[in-house]
Amino acid sequence: MASLLKAMPSMSTILSLYASISGLSMLFRTIFNEMIPRGIRDLIAKHLSDLFATFFSSDFTFIVEDRWQAVENETFRAVEVYLPTKVGPSTKSLLLGTNDTNNIVAPPKLGLPVDAKVVDCFQGMHFEWTLCENEAEKHYHSHKKYFQLKCKNNYREQVMRSYLPYISQTAAEILNKRETLNIYTYDDEDSMWESTVFKHPATFDTLAMEPDLKKFIIEDLDSFVQRKDYFQSVGRVWKRGYLLHGPPGTGKSTLVAAIANHLRFNIYDLQLQGVRNDSQLRRILTSTTNRSILLIEDIDCSTQSSRSRDRNKDAKEGHDDDDDDEGGDQLDSKLSFDPRVTLSGLLNFIDGLWSSCGEERIIIFTSNYKEKLDPALLRPGRMDVHIYMGHCTPAAFKKLALTYLGIKEHVLFKCIEDLIQRTIITPAEVAQHLIMKSDDPQVALGSLIEFIIMKDTEMVEKMRVKTMSKRL
Structure with missing residues (x-):
């Protein structure tokens, strides 16, 4: 012990060494500040900080919220579809249920309750998912849900580059193979779409329609779903609008069911009369998913004025009825629909800038009286295909x-x-x-x-x- 104490440096030696190291560090810092520009210093400091974080902080958390800015978060939807297929012993709670009202003995589907954890393995990496929920700040907003993904800090790049794309691809395959379709209606009280199983038996094989018209509709639908690249190349939103018009009882709703069964698209049935204003309409429509049908039935019954343009007045003022100016749509927007929802509010989603919030969508309007509709709705880009559903032949x-x-x-x-x-x-x-x-x-x-x-x-x-x- 005595020999060990003798071998230790004296206090004066330690202080002298400390003073030398401090002097050198100050010298290096001065040279560093004087010789290297500030931008480069900040970049070096950032990389050093990231390096230390990698070695000394082992965990990292990703947050995937149910909405991304103003629209439905497709990443959240993909994770929601994917995770129930990865439930294992580590998951301590599950949701069970079925919305198939036509089959009481149908096997229940799996879902994740709030705070449920799912452990997933991908390419040797381990991930822990947790479904969380926050209460809405405003009474008319639904509770905000989000997934929390915990992983090792050094897995971050693999998550972004490989893991999340794999989840999206797997979810797309699951949705493409889905055996049942859903029909959605909007619940204004809870500010959310609610669904039930859609099992309408109508198909194009059973549809009572002229063969040439049936062939045209099928070919038009098939062409639409196969032309994503074409729509992008010509700068158009990947959507298609149909107007089904004709007397009551001519099979308009049955044709909608046949289209949904043919494309395997879910249906969002929107009742315009129940929408408070354009802002709520925009929020409702942006919460629909891709690969779906937006159905607005009996749109002529949602109008206060069958034709909001005064043709005689336009003629006197020298206005052209065929004028393609969007301003004309804005001027008469207050007259075409219930005061709570304007024509321009609807047009902004189906053919305006908001129409780009989503893709591969079919928008179907039905009407008993086409002549009552505002011409602004009937133009291509809004109602691209007009299908007359006539009397029995x-x-x-x-x-x-x-x-x-x-x-x-x-x-x-x-x-x-x-x-x-x-x-x-x-x-x-x-x-x-x-x-x-x-x-x-x-x-x-x-x-x-x-x-x-x-x-x-x-x-x-x-x-x-x-x-x-x-x-x-």
């Missing part, structure tokens, strides 16, 4: 008979076809008699003939009364 009748009765020919077909060509009858009326009257084709077709004759007689009588009234 012989071809449509044969399709209905094959679908509901399982027959391609019958002795009564010729009589029914002749009656349909001179009597206005909707596919819904035809289907009602084929479904409800009898399983026997003879009885069902006979009942349909009686109905068409009765309707034809009523129409003739109405025309006779109308003619007599004009004469008087």
